[in-house]
Amino acid sequence: MKKILAVALAGVLSCSLLLGCGKSANEVAQSKAENTEAETEVKEEKESEKADAAEKKGIRVCIVYTGNLGDKSYNDSCNAGAKKAVEDFGIELKSLEGTTAQEWEANLVAACEEGYDLIIGASSNIADYITEHAPNYPDVKFAVIDTTVDLDNVESISFAQNQGSFLAGAAAAMFTQKTDIPNVNDANVIGWVGGMDIPVLHDFYIGYEQGAKYINPDIKILQAFAGSWTDPLKGKELTLAQYEQGADIVMNVASGTGTGILEAAKEADKYAIGVDLNQDADQPGHILTSMVKRVDNACYLVIQSVVDGSFKGGSTQYLSLAEGGVSLTDFAEIKKALGEKFPQDIVDKCDELAKKIISGEIVVENYEGFGPKA
Known part of the structure; x- marks a missing residue:
């Protein structure tokens, strides 16, 4: 009886391995081809995602501050949003601090010359310098927080303070x-x-x-x-x-x-x-x-817009009490x-x-x- 069962099991295994348990040889071959094709598509999709991630990692962002980090207030809030963007999107980030008007303008011009993809003026004190210099760098995306600059390559974010x-x-x-x-x-x-x-x-x-x-x-x-x-x-x-x-x-x-x-x-x-x-x-x-005042959200959102391609120059966002901006x-x-x-x-x-x-x-x-x- 044991021998009969062993022979029967061997037959079943042979059937499954050779012909997909009742399938023709052509059907088995077709199934293998489909599996191979699916595996190839998955592999290509993963490679594409890696390429996209690598491209996003190449996005360079510079924030020009009017003051110093460590203020436990406005600048630190902006920096918190930028750090979150680094974690979430892998962007390259540089922060330029300054305490005088001369430093603010010099830092902005330096960022323009260094070819950053996005330059953020972290406060309204930067607005006049962005208005003056942004037209000379039409391929650079700019953002200004806390006021409005009406230029085609500038996105403005302000609050209902x-x-x-x-x-x-x-x-x-x-x-x-x-x-x-x-x-x-x-x-x-x-x-x-x-x-x-x-x-x-x-x-x-x-x-x-x-x-x-x-x-x-x-x-x-x-x-x-x-x-x-x-x-x-x-x-x-x-x-x-x-x-x-x-x-x-x-x-x-x-x-x-x-x-x-x-x-x-x-x-x-x-x-x-x-x-x-x-x-x-x-x-x-x-x-x-x-x-x-959710300066962190403003900074994060404008960086995200560059990462996902939704950046809109010439636009203004106004974050009020209703939107949780304040x-x-x-x-x-x-x-x-x-x-x-x-x-x-x-x-x-x-x-x-x-x-x-x-x-x-x-x-x-x-x-x-x-x-x-x-």
């Missing part, structure tokens, strides 16, 4: 009324310190003022400009002066200068509002919230610091105001030249 600042101003106006919180006085005074006196910062301030006066029409708002993105000592000096004038909370809109603003809040045992990145933990217990942080750090004294009504009111802005019930004013383009 006025909307985010409206919420920050409303939060500050409510907070300064909370006299049960340590070191909040009974004067309805809030502050605002900016870096350079440029149009985009006026768009910030208009929103901050409107939001504060939406809560309290009689509130006093102190305003100052440091004249620099890289002078923390000046930022600290201006902020301490505003605390002396009765403010118990000051908004930072000053990039690298802003680290001094936040330090002043701790030194004076007062409060501040951060900007661009989530700065709530920079001086724990002294930062109410931060007005986050927002307040979640107040988590100050909640931990204040415990039961934390005023939850501020969070609830800011959420309500954000919905009204998105729906159009509240229209936040813009500084001249800012806002969505028709």
Whole structure:
């Protein structure tokens, strides 16, 4: 019986190997040919994908900064988006930092001469230089963040910082009324310190003022400009002066200068509002919230557009509250610091105001030249 089973199994195996278990020799040959063809197609597809990846890796991007990295604010946010693009797309990245107008223009021209595929002007301070030099390099793609340059080889990305600042101003106006919180006085005074006196910062301030006066029409708002993105000592000096004038909370809109603003809040045992990145933990217990501006997303998206071929020169993107371009942080750090004294009504009111802005019930004013383009 065992011998009979062995013979039968051998027959089955022979049938399967020789003729595909009942298939003709031609059918077996055709099947093998089809398999070989499919394997070839898969191999060619993989080789094509490798070639595409290699080509994308060859994309060279240069970012020209007005200031230095390490500001824990605007520039670091932009750099975070660029680093993510390096990880996701394998692009080659160079960062050029500078603190004077001469350096900014020289860095931009150097990047143009070096033949980068994409040159990003990381702030509105670069706009005039892009306007002047980009026409001389029609094959180079340019992007400018925080303003608009109307040229065929420039893609512009700007933000509704006025909307985010409206919420920050409303939060500050409510907070300064909370006299049960340590070191909040009974004067309805809030502050605002900016870096350079440029149009985009006026768009910030208009929103901050409107939001504060939406809560309290009689509130006093102190305003100052440091004249620099890289002078923390000046930022600290201006902020301490505003605390002396009765403010118990000051908004930072000053990039690298802003680290001094936040330090002043701790030194004076007062409060501040951060900007661009989530700065709530920079001086724990002294930062109410931060007005986050997604510069990282703007940088990443424009690099992605070059990688995937969707870059559109002469176009402008406007990232508002509705698109998540700006927002307040979640107040988590100050909640931990204040415990039961934390005023939850501020969070609830800011959420309500954000919905009204998105729906159009509240229209936040813009500084001249800012806002969505028709």
